[in-house]
Amino acid sequence: MEENYKRTKGRKTGSGTSKKGGRRSRASLIKRILLWAVLIGLILLIVGSFLFAYYASKSPAFSEEKLKDPIPAKIYDKDDELVTTLYGGQKRELTDIDETPEKVTDAVLAVEDNRFYEHGAIDFVRLGAAVLNNVTDGFGSQGASTITQQVVKRVFLTEEKTIERKAQEAYLAYRLEQEYSKDEILEMYMNKIYYSDGIYGIRTASLYYFGKELEELNLAETAYLAGLPQLPNRYNLYVDPETGTNRAHTVLNLMLHHERITEAEYNEAINTDITANLVQRSEEERASNEPEDPEYASYINVVKRELQQNDKFKDMELGEALASGLSIYTNMDSSIQRELQTMVNDRDYYYNPKFKSEHFNLASSILDTETGNLVAISGGRDYREVVMHNQALVKKNVGSTMKPFLSYGPAIENMQWRTDQKIEDEAEYQPEGFDHTIYNYDQQDHGEVTMRDALRQSLNIPAVKTFETVMDEAGENAPEEFAEAVGLEYSTEEEEDLPLTFNDVLGGGNYSQFTPLQMAEAYASLGNGGTYNEAQSIRYVVTDEGETVEFEHESEQAMEDYTAYMLTDMLKGTFEPYGSADYIPMNGLNIAAKTGTTSYSSDIREEKNLPDSSAKDAWIVGYTPEYTMSLWTGFTATEEGGDTSFVGADEHITPQWFFRDIMQSISTYNGQDFERPDSVVEVNGDELAVKGSEDMQTYEDEQRQRNTQQRQQPEEDIDEPNQVITEDPEAADEAEPSTEQETPETQPEERTEEQVEEPTEEAPEQEETTEEPTEEETEQETEESEPSPEEDPAEEETEAPEQEETTEDPASEETGEPTEEPTEEETDEAA
Structure with a gap:
């Protein structure tokens, strides 16, 4: 029993030892777990720290500049009134x-x-x-x-x-x-x-x-x-x-x-x-990224482009510049800008259904004629599209609007042609060195025409012949140099420098392509005495720090003042009888202008099944002493056989009516006219010549010779009707020294009352003249003298009726009824 007790006791003892060991074992396990946890935690901490450091090292640079809140640019008009704010897509x-x-x-x-x-x-x-x-x-x-x-x-x-x-x-x-x-x-x-x-x-x-x-x-x-x-x-x-x-x-x-x-x-x-x-x-x-001012989108488009070209901002991103708090002071007339864009957008304004097509578009630029400041601009109907495709800054074929710059302008500038310079017209003409025949808009031979009439009626053949004459007599580069002086550059780094041809004169082909803004700049030069001013939208910019950045633009004398004035005087005829826009009344305005059209090439007409008379571009560019306006209309896409792909013969007037409505609306009607420079004198009534030119010297010599012959005529041969006209005793006394009598050969019955009276008033001056009459005398004597056969006024009087018989609608090369023969527009597709 005692033994059993011992065994039992021993078992208890053994059992107690086992529990203690278990506790130690569990404690050890916990320690190991904690140790591992700490170890793993340390490892994770170390790895995490390294990983955090690695990720942090890849962070974008901490930039105080980026932390600055963007300050939108503000746009002011010519009167320093705020017109809009540029948020760069972020209204802020x-x-x-x-x-x-x-x-x-x-x-x-x-x-x-x-x-x-x-x-x-x-x-x-x-x-x-x-x-x-x-x-x-x-x-x-x-x-x-x-x-x-x-x-x-x-x-x-x-x-x-x-x-x-x-x-x-x-x-x-x-x-x-x-x-x-x-x-x-x-x-x-x-x-x-x-x-x-x-x-x-x-x-x-x-x-x-x-x-x-x-x-x-x-x-x-x-x-x-x-x-x-x-x-x-x-x-x-x-x-x-x-x-x-x-x-x-x-x-x-x-x-x-x-x-x-x-x-x-x-x-x-x-x-x-x-x-x-x-x-x-x-x-x-x-949905609009730009705030509620779409009417300013075209102008803002030009402002942005001009800002990027300035030395102060050219190295900055545009968005960065526009978010830096700039105050941009422009030349915009905000009321004209709104009116122009509103009319462009109003599709109900256009009578023809095809003009309501999304492919039909307009572009216009309005400049201050004297300064070249950009008053207003429209790049098209859709302001959202304007941001990417401002049609006023897109190159187009310019048609007959090039004639003043490649033909008649260089002829006056280099050869000092008079406005009544005679040019032989033909029914058809093949330029030298080209297998191509050109025609006038009416396919008629107008005979010998003056430079003034050729430009007024926009005849093609006289323009090409003048161009060829200039190249022969003044140098083959003379036309190109004249055009480039007013900003119409043909030579570029991207394109091969090829010589100009007749096709460039007519505004066709691949080279006579310019923007509506460029055409406005060029024509403003004519209204400004020959001074070319690069169009300028920005006057100056004030930065957020208060720095004022001035904007300068190119300005130079591009041609002689007599060239600019004589071209202007001839271009006034566009709205006169037999002018290319004589059906457009411009009452009360002293205005000069030129129309133009260009057609599709024969290949495109054939491919798209378009009529021969179809045009892709229709232009008018004109100016007063106050404003210069260019207007292009055309189609941005061509559909096969579709009426919404071309401008027909009866639709060329659309840009001209638009031009009239805008110009009459914005003009002040102050009676201002273009000032004639001293370098220009009148001859044969209303014609003009360059003072001191060789042609003018010849003309004056002829007048002196005629005057001398008239003074030598016997007094008894004086015509009785002429004596009756000077019944006023005082006038008769004054006229006595210069009273002339015509020989039978001079046909006195053709002299008008005006021709007799005017010399009477100038008689005292003629009496004081010794050997050579003054220039004023010469001009008056020109009117009193018998015209030579080549200057016969009777021939000039009959010229217009002859032209009227040659065409159903002599008003315009753009608006005449289509004929069976090729028209001017077809000619423009040349070479």
């Missing part, structure tokens, strides 16, 4: 934290980061809760970003939810809080956050949605704006008013929970209709 008005109402900051903090002023760059309390949710519900299920983190994410990072991006966000947030105060960071947040519809910043959102400044908002509206950035497109009141309202109520609950408003304030706000003051906006207004 900044707020200062010191001027932001407390209720606004309370609402933002309640919904975004209530402990913002208590924690550092990272809120570890919120982070811990977010980690647990991300472990149970998946990574990215809950965020814990502080306002500081949201700022760096918006400025430096993307919306991507990855460990790498979160690590970089934490690092940059720490950097941000080291450099800036909490107030500055909160201000950044409120100015940078997105509010849907291209709206950035809470002040911009307040103005956009409710038309109010921040201090004018009620509590419900404030709560809505504070809660909108989390899901801006979903909570947008224009998209879903109910969802937006519910979001505002959520923010009000949070404000009450965090004791940022009282129960009474909450109850009042929760019962407020936040849509009551919502600004009504159309879908188009909401």
